Amino acid sequence: MEFTTADVEKVFLFDHLRKGCEAQYAKDPLDSDVYAIFKLEEVLTLSPGKHQALWCLGNAYTTQAFLFPDADVAKGHFDKAVDYLQRAENEDPGNEIYRKALDVAIRGPEILMELNQNGMMQQALGGGGGGPSASSNATGGENIKTKKNNDFTYNVCGWIILACGIVAWVGMAKALGPPPPPAR
DSSP: OOOOHHHHHHHHHHHHHHHHHHHHHHHOTTOHHHHHHHHHHHHHHHOTTOHHHHHHHHHHHHHHHTTOSSHHHHHHHHHHHHHHHHHHHHHSTTOHHHHHHHHHHHHHHHHHHHHHHHHHHHHHHTTOOSSOOHHHHHTHHHHHHHHHHHHHHHHHHHHHHHHHHHHHHHHHHHHHOSOOOOOO
């Protein structure tokens, strides 16, 4: 399999970003998203026409926008995403993936509003409050950090349960011994 120069550059770029994010995650596990965006913007200062980095940044901002319950904060992230994705599409005009990502970023505020409305509807049906309060908006960042901690906890618990299951299965297999030879 032959690799082009662009493929090799992608591998080096993403490997460098991965190592930087791992180092940042070791320092502060809850702030690696911001570090990844910072590093991608740094790549663009070195090579402004790098459409892969523009696409990654656009996707990062789009994804991050969906994490904010406040529509104004999310709108700022969607605007940045549209800017980066439009630039990526301008650099590589025929790329279908870039065009679809741009469409999602453009429709992002609408999608977020629908998600929030559905979430509010479910909360109201579940007996919770009818809408966001000032205290819930003030702790929006803490909710994201708590969710990341919960995700990590559930991931660790899942791996521990899987490991215990495998150990129990191997132990039972050893206890039963080998199968008897076939009768002749």
